[in-house]
Amino acid sequence: MADFNQAFQLVIAHEGGYVNDPDDPGGETYKGVARKIHSKWEGWQNIDILKRQPGFPGNLDKDAELQSAIADFYRINFWDKVKGDQIENQQVAESIFDFAVNAGVSTSASLAQMVIDAQTDGVIGQESITKINAFNTEHFLAAFTVAKIARYVNIVKKRPTSRKYFYGWVLRALGETA
Numbered sequence: 001m002a003d004f005n006q007a008f009q010l011v012i013a014h015e016g017g018y019v020n021d022p023d024d025p026g027g028e029t030y031k032g033v034a035r036k037i038h039s040k041w042e043g044w045q046n047i048d049i050l051k052r053q054p055g056f057p058g059n060l061d062k063d064a065e066l067q068s069a070i071a072d073f074y075r076i077n078f079w080d081k082v083k084g085d086q087i088e089n090q091q092v093a094e095s096i097f098d099f100a101v102n103a104g105v106s107t108s109a110s111l112a113q114m115v116i117d118a119q120t121d122g123v124i125g126q127e128s129i130t131k132i133n134a135f136n137t138e139h140f141l142a143a144f145t146v147a148k149i150a151r152y153v154n155i156v157k158k159r160p161t162s163r164k165y166f167y168g169w170v171l172r173a174l175g176e177t178a
Contacts, residue, residue, distance in 0.1 A: 103148075
């Protein structure tokens with residue numbers, strides 16, 4: 001079965017650190033947790049305190065409580081929802097998990113279900129897990145990557161200001177870091 005900690009390290013490498021990009025619809029973001037989307041996440045209280053201390057934003061990465069909250073956030077909100085612990089292949093679990101973080105759990109689940117020819121309801125249940133685990137790994141990863149890139153193309157068409165993220169998204173879909 002796939003390992004959360006290994007998958008989490010790959011996701012965090014993509015998510016980066018503290019950013020407050022005015023073009024990002026999520027607004028203020030720390031390690032991929034967007035304040036506008038996840039305003040109730042308890043880590044924001046720690047960040048607001050650390051903002052007033054010397055060394056911001058570098059001091060965020062040194063706060064053990066905040067780092068633990070980040071890992072818990074990703075496990076609960078993404079890994080557990082895509083049933084990462086039940087996926088046999090690590091690369092497949094990492095790809096579904098990473099895309100769930102980047103595009104949303106329902107979007108990632110729907111694309112995975114489309115690839116494995118399961119009911120596309122955006123929720124990975126036992127039928128989806130069984131089909132994912134039985135599907136050819138290389139075929140799944142290739143088809144899932146193409147589907148992710150097609151989604152990014154559509155995002156840029158609908159929201160041209162997101163074009164600056166496109167190259168990074170494609171690299172991420174290919175399993176590389178920028």
